[in-house]
Amino acid sequence: MRPYRITHIKELENEAIYVIREVAAQFERPALLFSGGKDSIVMFHLARKAFWPAKVPFPLLHIDTGHNFPETLVFRDQLMEKTGQQCIVKLVQESIDKGRVQEETGPNASRNKLQTITLLDAIEELKLDIALGGGRRDEEKARAKERFFSHRDDFGQWDPKNQRPELWNIFNGKKNMGEHFRVFPLSNWTEMDVWQYILMENIDIPNLYFTHEREVIERNGTWLANSDCIPPLATDKIVKKKIRFRTIGDMTCTGAVESEANSLEEIVREVAASRSTERGTRYDDKRSETAMEDRKKEGYF
Amino acid sequence: MNALKPTKKSKGYLDMELLRFTTAGSVDDGKSTLIGRLLYDSKAIFEDQLTALELASTNRGHEHLNLALLTDGLKAEREQGITIDVAYRYFATPRRKFIIADTPGHIQYTRNMVTGASTANLAIILIDARLGVIEQTIRHSFIASLLQIPHIVVCINKMDLVEYSQETFEDICDTYMEFATKLDVQDIRFVPISALHGDNVVNRSKNMEWFNGPTLMYILENIHIGSDYNFLDARFPVQYIIRPYSQEFHDYRAYAGRVASGIFRVGDKIKVLPSGLTSTISKLELFGNSTEETFASQSINMLLEDDIDISRGDMIVKENNLPQQSQDIDIMFCWLGDKPMLPNGKYILKHTSSEVKCKVSQVTYKINMETLERDKTVDSVGMNDIGRMVLRTQKPLFYDPYRKNRITGSVILIDEATNNTVCAGMIN
Numbered sequence: 001m002r003p004y005r006i007t008h009i010k011e012l013e014n015e016a017i018y019v020i021r022e023v024a025a026q027f028e029r030p031a032l033l034f035s036g037g038k039d040s041i042v043m044f045h046l047a048r049k050a051f052w053p054a055k056v057p058f059p060l061l062h063i064d065t066g067h068n069f070p071e072t073l074v075f076r077d078q079l080m081e082k083t084g085q086q087c088i089v090k091l092v093q094e095s096i097d098k099g100r101v102q103e104e105t106g107p108n109a110s111r112n113k114l115q116t117i118t119l120l121d122a123i124e125e126l127k128l129d130i131a132l133g134g135g136r137r138d139e140e141k142a143r144a145k146e147r148f149f150s151h152r153d154d155f156g157q158w159d160p161k162n163q164r165p166e167l168w169n170i171f172n173g174k175k176n177m178g179e180h181f182r183v184f185p186l187s188n189w190t191e192m193d194v195w196q197y198i199l200m201e202n203i204d205i206p207n208l209y210f211t212h213e214r215e216v217i218e219r220n221g222t223w224l225a226n227s228d229c230i231p232p233l234a235t236d237k238i239v240k241k242k243i244r245f246r247t248i249g250d251m252t253c254t255g256a257v258e259s260e261a262n263s264l265e266e267i268v269r270e271v272a273a274s275r276s277t278e279r280g281t282r283y284d285d286k287r288s289e290t291a292m293e294d295r296k297k298e299g300y301f
Numbered sequence: 302m303n304a305l306k307p308t309k310k311s312k313g314y315l316d317m318e319l320l321r322f323t324t325a326g327s328v329d330d331g332k333s334t335l336i337g338r339l340l341y342d343s344k345a346i347f348e349d350q351l352t353a354l355e356l357a358s359t360n361r362g363h364e365h366l367n368l369a370l371l372t373d374g375l376k377a378e379r380e381q382g383i384t385i386d387v388a389y390r391y392f393a394t395p396r397r398k399f400i401i402a403d404t405p406g407h408i409q410y411t412r413n414m415v416t417g418a419s420t421a422n423l424a425i426i427l428i429d430a431r432l433g434v435i436e437q438t439i440r441h442s443f444i445a446s447l448l449q450i451p452h453i454v455v456c457i458n459k460m461d462l463v464e465y466s467q468e469t470f471e472d473i474c475d476t477y478m479e480f481a482t483k484l485d486v487q488d489i490r491f492v493p494i495s496a497l498h499g500d501n502v503v504n505r506s507k508n509m510e511w512f513n514g515p516t517l518m519y520i521l522e523n524i525h526i527g528s529d530y531n532f533l534d535a536r537f538p539v540q541y542i543i544r545p546y547s548q549e550f551h552d553y554r555a556y557a558g559r560v561a562s563g564i565f566r567v568g569d570k571i572k573v574l575p576s577g578l579t580s581t582i583s584k585l586e587l588f589g590n591s592t593e594e595t596f597a598s599q600s601i602n603m604l605l606e607d608d609i610d611i612s613r614g615d616m617i618v619k620e621n622n623l624p625q626q627s628q629d630i631d632i633m634f635c636w637l638g639d640k641p642m643l644p645n646g647k648y649i650l651k652h653t654s655s656e657v658k659c660k661v662s663q664v665t666y667k668i669n670m671e672t673l674e675r676d677k678t679v680d681s682v683g684m685n686d687i688g689r690m691v692l693r694t695q696k697p698l699f700y701d702p703y704r705k706n707r708i709t710g711s712v713i714l715i716d717e718a719t720n721n722t723v724c725a726g727m728i729n
Contacts (some may be wrong), residue, residue: 004564004596005527006318008398017587017600018559021541025654027611049588050600053553054545137389144388164722165412165637167419167558168711174720179318188400190391239717 009196013046016185017171019148020050020132023183024057026173027130033089034060035121036072037248038205039134039186041079042194045183045203047132048083060087061131062177064120065111067229067250075206090122094142110252120156123180130173130181138190154178191246195271199264209267211259222255246271264282305378317393320526323402323417324439326427329457335427336403337367340392342503343518350544359602387413396522411670411685414441415725418448419711420554422526424518424530426455430463430493434476440670442477445726446484447633447687449704451529453489453586454520461495465508483673485704490572492517530597534701535563536624545603555586555602556611561708562701563619565603566594572623573609573725574616574699578606612654615700616709624699624709629662630692631729633703635685638716639722642699648714652693658695661716666687689729703727 004012023030032047034040047056056135062076080087092114095101100121124132137144147163149171164172173181186194198205215226218238224230226238229251243256244267261267306724326332351514361367366504390401402417404410418424424445428438463469470493481489490698492501493509493515500506503518515523540558565571569582584604585595593603611617618624636642646661666675667688679688703710714724 004532005318006528006598008317011319014559014598014600018540021557025541030589041409050557051543052588053547053550054543085562119339119447124389138391144390145386165416167421167713167722167725170711170713170717172651172720172722173648173715176716176720183327186390188391188395190394191397193398 005144007196009193009200012186012189012193013197015169015188016046018086019171019183019185020047022171022173023130023132024051024170025135027181029126029128030058030130030132031088031126031128032058032132033063034058034062034076035134035135036062036068036076036206036207037134038194038198041134041203041205042197043132043134043186044079044083045083045201055296056085058132060085061122061128062087063115063122064089065115065250066090067111068113069205069206069208069225069248069254070252071208072248079204083190088122088126090118092118094118095121097250106231109277110250111249112253123156128180129175130183132183132185134186135184136184136191137184137242144176146184146187148184149173150179150182150184151175152182156180158182180293180294185254192268192271195264195268199268204263206248208245208248211242213240213242214256216243216256223257224253224255225251227251305447312695318397318612319397319400320397320400320423320521321400321421322423322425322521322526323414323445324425324427325403325414325417325445326435326458327405327429327435331496332403332427333430335425335455335458335494336390336401336503337497338502339401339500339518340390341399342499343392349450369478381430382544387417394522399521409611411440411444411687412635414444415448415569415635415637417552418444418450419707419725421448422529423452423521423524424450426453428455428457428473430457430459430466430469430473433473434480436671438477439480439673440485441710442481442484442674443668443670443673444635444687446486447635449485449727450464450706451488451525451526452457453486454662455489455491456496456517457491457493458496458634460493460506460509461498463501465493465506467509467511470512480578480673490514490520494518531562531706532564532597533562534624534702534709535565535569535619536561537565537603537616538578538655538709539611539613539615540654542611545692546719553604554608555584557600557602557615557656558617559600560595560597562597562706563622564594564596565617565619569619570620571605572620573611574618574626575609576615576699578607578609579620580605581610582606602604614653616653618699624701626697626699628694628697630659630694630698630700630712630726631665632690632692632712632726633729634682634690634727635687635725637684637725638721639684640716640719640723641684642724645717647717649699650692650712652698652712653709654699655698657698660691661690662693663691665691690726700728702729 032240094112095118096103101117123229135143137146147166215238217226217238241258244261245254245256259268324332388403390403391648392399404414404417426441457470457473474491493512494501500508501516505516519720537558537560539556543555543557545553567582572579585592587600648659650657650659664679665681666677667686669676701709709729712726713722716723
């Protein structure tokens, strides 16, 4: 039956579309978490495929830390305009102003942890019963045990020891009032798969992923973009380098890599030859061995 | 351009197959080390992970790089030094991409192995060469056969601790084959390995030149998985109805779903269950790309010539090949819930995209997992119990036997009070 062979990337696509459609069928008020990073861009692309020619039957939700790269926000707005999709934006700054969270201080301050509260507040305010995320199991060891349909209790928290068994492709999205789900259609994808898919589908991504010249400063072995969001240290040396970003998060914690990659093909080649994981450039994961697991339990993506 | 057509010429990364496999073993037979070895020798470990691993090994006072630490996910597990849930791992070689469902082997975690096995094409069963076939080997193999994993690879590990003895290896193979005759598995292979030293995992062992078979990695990369799908019985569970209500697509109405099995072509005469209404496929498409045919595992929009009433939970099949239909469903079950089965036996049943109420009308037997014998004196059903039962559903189910079709032959039961998934069922 050779002609009916299916490649791994198509199988992952079929699986993700199936999961996204299952969300639309099983829940009343979904939203797709959108950060402007490549994983959420791929998620949105898959969602459009899943429902075409109808529009995606739920809004996007961006938790804006206020520390985004300006390029990311421009990209987001252009994409929404092109596709006619609604994107709800919730600001971490508002949570700070309302006194819901306390801003971290010091030279390595980050709003990464604060966005959890803004997200949980948004879920409650918008009465969402499920948030779709682009999380992948290969990203970090705490994510290796995440289900496709991940149940969160009344407080938005994840209990790794009390997860529902997930068999075949039957997903159980039943819940009580106040509880919600996080669903991860890209669970089985790796960084390489995401890049191959972007290449195969020719999906637009922000320029930040391609090589460009930029002022950077070094913090603990990570190159960070020089910006107003990072309080300067006396020891900082600002240098200009040809860099690109492998992941896009906050300017305060997203490390750049030196690279000449100018096209999707070159990025795929670079990722294939790379000897470190993409989260290796994430400053926030380096805080402790279980940094991600601790944040997840509190309700992080 | 037709994005749905299978490609023939090789495109490197874009032309790899996906193999999902599960690993099962007892607590100390080196499963985590084996997975670590596969990742390490296939160069799937990155430098920052390796640095973290070296640091963690040194912190714990281990002499060597402890490959097992690579797969230990959660904090609680690392503290106790055991794996407590299904963890998924990914690696790729130039030929294939692999998804490992790494499941713990303790008795109390049978449910995790069932979960991991439900999507696997292949199972690796680990045996400690010093201990041979033990009770857990039998349990794991039985679950693999119950869940109809098409291929089993028995890895006899720790060969270094039995002086790489050919006789020990062959004795274990003989014992295994003796009880395997009771199992329903078509393809069983054996490999003598040492995960710790890497013998016959990725690289051929110099210590066991008497072994002529392929290494574990060779099997993983080359085993034929194309025929694991059912291409005979066309089944399309309707997942979602797509209606754009837009100017451009005013009357558009498509049935969205993932083909469970078989092949559908434009022009095929179809029947909708349960209504029994018939029509003809007018179009198959996804995101504006139409195709003449679609087959098992593809997510697609199906359009019909006639405007008929179809909703989620219905199944589209071909007129000349119908599934079975009944309200009395005879299943092999594995109880997953931590609470025993309710006295009234009432649950919600999920089967493909449909959902009905059901009641356990009879527990036929439980299987004694030590002897694999049937125990017909059933007084209760609790976590990790495996056996056979009959369910009475509120409405008829359209299904195929699990042996023929893993998608249309599987069900789960949900407890209405807790919303938990409490039981997995394979229809006989």
